[in-house]
Amino acid sequence: MIPVQGLTGAKVAILGLGRSGLSAARALAAGGAVPICWDDNPAARAAAQAEGFDCADLGKAGVFDDITRLIVSPGIPHLYPAPNPVIVTAQDAGVPVDNDIGLFFQSFATLAWDNFGVVPKIIAITGSNGKSTTSALVHHILKHAGRPTQLAGNIGRGVLDIEPAIDGEVVVLELSSYQTDLARNLTPDVAVFTNLSPDHLDRHAGMGGYFAAKRRLFAEGGPDRAVIGVDEPEGRFLAGQLSEGAADDRVIRVSVDRKLTGLGWQVFARKGFLSEYRGGKQIGSIDLRSITGLPGAHNHQNACAAYAACRTLGFAPKIIEAAFHSFGGLPHRSQTVGEAGGVRFVNDSKATNVDSAVKALAAFRNIRWICGGLEKEGGLGSLSEPLETVRKAYVIGREAAQFAMKLGVEAEVCGTMDVAVARAVEDAEAGDVVLLAPAAASFDQYDSFERRGEDFVAQVQKHLTDT
Structure with a gap:
């Protein structure tokens, strides 16, 4: 568990008591905060009370008078198509609204890191399609290379349920637009944008709002490296916003539509071959055609994104290629x-x-x-x-x-x-x-x-x- 830092002694309201809500309650309590829980489902409230958490109807007048923050589960709308009434009440009372992702980012680093030889890192992955496979593939490559790693977020465990980081560990997070849209803290070391296609449009009031939710991971997160799929206009726009010029290798552009050229850092796949270029020169290549766990161009895009993310950590192309061959894929995905x-x-x-x-x-x-x-x-x-x-x-x-x-x-x-x-x-x-x-x-x-x-x-x- 990641105990929440910075809220010791504070009353923190939690709306929604599914996996992320209960996880947040436990992490808040472990950090010395006082969780006040609510869910419209009586069974969910009973489960929270069975763990010793107080429940209070967050819709009642005056309930937010002594609340420091409201933590909202991802399935609850906070803006579109209409905000939940509890969120409106909190905002009217001036109470900040956050989620478990924001709590995680504010609490991940600890004083124990002062004694580490290699500071832990976070790779956060978002996009419309492929983010689960890309996240699992990055996690697999790290394990194959012998690097300590945990996988969490929209895949695997809840972000606050993982163990505190050890020396040199890399935490891989899959983040949905629901999660990135609301989190008050977003500070990954490496951020990955796979692609963008229409999805969850009612929740974000159209494609512009949907892209804006994804973009927050980069614009407000300020990652050291950004891996951006540039096969859609939004990805090209995002890469351009983050880059200081053609040779800026803090942005790694990824494509499966075309060969990428220029002086920057590029990873692309054509006709089943992954190529890496940097400073105008090819420095890596992998034949993806025989890798059974990554069939098709969409999985080749996932492979390019995962390859680029792991290259930012210094892994050699041959190590990544060997890990590709032992990747079995994810259930329900090709x-x-x-x-x-x-x-x-x-x-x-x-x-x-x-x-x-x-x-x-x-x-x-x-x-x-x-x-x-x-x-x-x-x-x-x-x-x-x-x-x-x-x-x-x-x-x-x-x-x-x-x-x-x-x-x-x-x-x-x-x-x-x-x-x-x-x-x-x-x-x-x-x-x-x-x-x-x-x-x-x-x-x-x-x-x-x-x-x-x-x-x-x-x-x-x-x-x-x-x-």
Whole structure:
């Protein structure tokens, strides 16, 4: 646990008692603060009280008179589409609003570091797609290289649940826009921006607000090094804002769309080869084509970002390359779950928006595509264009018929996962890939993309067992 510093003896209100809220309460108490908890769910309040925390209705008048700070869980809106009434009350009372990420950054460094040979570092990774894989890959490279490391944030453990850093340790954080938008303290040593595509637009009032939330990690965080994906206009804009000129190697530009040129620090992938250039000269290269845990251009972008982040720590390209080959990938992200009769089954349930689904579809050929679910704001967009890699789509979800009509490929309305997998298996031939890449949220049929992916795996296993 990371005890919260700087709030000893202060009353700190906590709104939302999920994983991050309870974690914040424990860390605040460990640092000598007095947590005052609230959640609209009685069961969540009971769980907090069972741990000895006081609960008080934060919506009552005068409750913030002696509160020093309000800590808000990431699922609770603080501005758009409308702020939670408790947050409005706190702001009217002049009480600062923060989250567990802000508490972590203000508390991570300790006096014990004075005796360390190598000061601990934080690598923070954000973006629309690929941030989980990039975070896990950086963590894997560090472990492979023998560097002490912990993985936390939007992946793995809560940020305040990790152990205090030891000599030379590197903490890898995956941060969502919900987390970066509100945190009062953001001070990573290395910050990574993977890419940007439409997502969570209602929460941020459009693309501008969404990008602004991501940008805070860099503009207000002031990292020593910034790794920026520049294949979208927002990434190019951000890299330009952070750089002092063409040769400024504090900014590392990353691309999978084109070869990057110039005197700065560049990492890009073309035709399956990663290249690193610095000062106009190539200083590293990796053949990514045979790395099974990183298939497709979207994973090559993740590889470039992870490579660049680890190069800032001084790791040699050969060490990073060896770690790439032992990386197994993450569940529900281009995860091969079986193969039979020359047909490969791939679970990419995390492809919850159009952009991530398109990237998954570009990673394979001869695809039997399982898709559908709760359509996100912005519609299906590019999915209405012909998709040359797709042989046929098998559509699930409560609105499967409407979803199928918007696809630019032959589509069969299946409704449920068991039917979709059965029909795809029946149609599949040697050389085909049965790919779950929904391009939609899961909440019409499942409580998370993980449950959806697990259902796909279970249905695939039934058919593999029968063959």
